[in-house]
Amino acid sequence: MPRGRQVKLPRLFAGRSVPIYLVALGVVVWLVALPFGSSGYTVGVVGRILTFGLFVASLDLLVGIAGLPSLGHGAFFGIGAYAAALLAQDVTAVGPAQLAVAGAIGAAAAGVTGLVTIRSRGIYFVMLTLAIGEVARQLADSWTSLTGGANGLAGVPPLQLFPWGGEIVIAGHIYWYVLAVTALGYGLLAVVRASAFGQALKGMRDNEDRMRALGYSVTGLKLAVLVVAGGFAGVAGSLWVTQLRFVSPADVGFATSAIALLCVVIAGRGSLWGSFVAAAVVIVVRDELGTVIGGRGPLVLGLTFIAAVYLLPRGLAGLVPSVLRQPPKPALGTGGAQ
């Protein structure tokens, strides 16, 4: 087992992975510098991609890392979005406060619903989460006094960074705020994945019974990851409202959840950077390409679903040549009990 690692390490430093870091650096520089040379429209699209990418990454923590295929994750995105919009209207327009509250409410909602879903597995988990997403959408539709019903909440007040600061309305400035929050979320998610908790989640995904036999509380792990993912989804929902200053039941609904799940599949389960690339592909296909060919967004999206399933069985991340990826991890446990 150690031999594999020793062979890999020199190769790592012999220049194989340096280009990846260069590419990453290039992407970061491009993202930071984007507002200087682009139209407000482009900046807005990239900002939405970043936000949706964060949401997809939070779902990927559930689907790709923990092996919990949720079809209702849009509920927590939507709950975060509504929480941020209501907070902005009635309490405070301070962005970080909205993020904190939206994240906390998203996590709490995920925890409460998780108490029901953690008892199920496989296809039953898929359907229960689908039901939760649907209840959330109907709630958004019918609780008119709070959510504005089918019209949603429009004209959400613009972002403030501090209670004493002015309103931020310039597209480039909002974009930088979104970029900073997304980068922070990306970093936090990377930490969660690499942590002992993240490793335990992967163990649960690969062999739930063995993790239980090893003394892990599988239901505890499931509940914990649902709460964490719900929190990140809530934060992403809050960022979404900060940019669009509008939220409607459609943001909560099945379409949001299904599209995010499509992104996870396109990205390749468990790939953090892939989540953002997939979000870019899907947002561009749905919002840009769809309008170009005459409001046929759903058609193109459906074809994308079909193509992704057939052509990208391991997602975009699977397309990266295997020499650039990490060596396969040795099997869990050395006792050879398998």
Add this chain to the structure above:
Amino acid sequence: MTEWLSGNLVSILNGVALGCLLFALAVGLSLVFGVLDVLNLAHGSLFVAGAYAAWRLADDGSLAGFGLAVVLAAAIGGAGGLLLTVATRPLAGRSHLDQALLTLGIALVVTELVQSWFGRDPHGVLPPLAGSVEIGGGYPIYRLALIAVGVALAFAVDRAVERTRAGALVRATVCDADMVAAMGVNTLLVRSGAFIVGGALASVAGVLGAPLLGASPHLDAQVLLLALVVVVIGGLGSVRGALLGALLIGQVQSLGVALAPRQAPFLLFGAMAIVLVLRPAGLMGTRHA
């Protein structure tokens, strides 16, 4: 009690009629999952195909046109089932999620095609049996006929699955497909057969349901959701479970909404959550998928 019963008789009958429709839709979904291990999210599209067949051939309420629509829908649904067997075949051994996404993609494409061919507007269909009987101040004959057809259908499917050789093969495949294949049975035939019959039933349900629900492009999502709930409540792969779940959801959607209109959105999924918490594999389910 009798007073309450007579006061709500119309709602209860409506619930039974809806339950019969849901059974025809859900039993295919359930068998396809049990036999092929495929979660077919395009099942609602087959229902919509049937609904549009009824609208094109029998929107004026002619009985002959309606019969023609049933035959045509069975053919369309069977062909759709065969196509879906072929489409999902390469995904065997991959996760349910991939199948769900593929069939969801197919459903999106079909919805768009239906919309571009027939327009966005919903279309009504007149029932082929006009008139009403004296129950609760006039109850449409068509719905009573629907209940009769649904009961006959449930009986026929149950007999076919429980008492015939083909049904025994289907049940064996639900239990252990590998073992059935090892016994020398061509499981590909069983698989395509289940998908074809399930698809035909879904499309026929679309025709039968057209006088109640009409035909509209986005009907597929509504009925699919109901069918999924029915299947989950009943237990995947079980015919009697599908019947029980369908009748239960029919009442929840009809009587429940009549008695507690404000809580209506939650009744459906509340019922499902309660059943799953108490019996995680559904009312009649034996295995934990």
